[in-house]
Amino acid sequence: MTTQTIEPQTGAGTGVVELTNVTRWYGNVVAVNDITMSLGSGVTGLLGPNGAGKTTVLHMMAGFLAPSRGTVTIEGKPTWRNPAVYRDLGLVTEREAVHSFLTAEQFVLACAKMQKLPDPAGAARRALELVEMTGAADRRIGTFSKGMRQRTRVAAALVHDPRVLLLDEPFNGMDPRQRMHMMELLHSLGDRGHTILFSSHILEEVEQVAGLVQVIVAGRLAASGDYRKIRRLMTNRPHVFAVQSSDDRRLAVALIGEKSVSGIEIESGGGMTVRASDYGSFTRALPRIALDQGIRLHKLVPSDESLESVFSYLLEA
């Protein structure tokens, strides 16, 4: 299997975060398989289906886990067994382990003290300002919405102003407004020169936040580079659609002449399966053809749109 590198990657040793031939296994399970990755400033999405190895990658970057093989460095320093690296990084884990009886300020201040900062109160205040939580700083975390709790955790991870911020599935469980707020926060941190890596299994989430993505599937790096180019690669692949209409046979005949259609099967139980070489042309042509023929469309569903199928296409390409 080869990685689809959409743009030339920064050469080894030049990124803020560097993984070089990193493998990690748990007993017999190979969770991460020979990944080489380089991250610079700005926001990068770590995209992959559940179980792909995203958390394992983030935990190795944060120095929580040792790579079984290879090296992980931040600013040239190995992350494993190297407390000095904690000056340069903040991690927001997937599980919310926060003390609900503390106020936001007490929690962030405790983190500032743990980092032995010269002015912990000032640092806590600045971090809470950054995530726009000053108004609720005196409230107990237990009374917060999911979005407010996440922002408080980001403030805690940023209290020592690290260069690198790692977030594991930061949008999970948020409503659209909270999600938007968190996306704006990540954008602004990226614009300030931080290196941000957040994991997600949702394509659209990554699309809205990150220009750059690292795609992992089954522990391997499947694609890496500009999101739009990866997206194009995905949309240009062959597509399969389930179509139902008021007259499937007549529609099938009309569709045979359409350039983007590469195959049609009429299903015995009704409806048909259409293979199209180009997603955009087919979905534009179908309603036009149906209208011309006076056929009513009942259903048009892409039948291979699961993230897994998109990723397996990337892997096979």
Ligand SMILES: Nc1ncnc2c1ncn2[C@@H]1O[C@H](COP(=O)(O)OP(=O)(O)OP(=O)(O)O)[C@@H](O)[C@H]1O
């Ligand atoms: N402590 C562990 N012991 C054994 N296997 C593990 C352990 N942690 C993770 N794994 C396995 O390693 C693989 C990668 O897991 P990981 O949690 O890194 O993936 P992920 O992409 O973060 O998935 P999710 O989004 O579901 O958390 C999975 O097959 C998982 O079952």
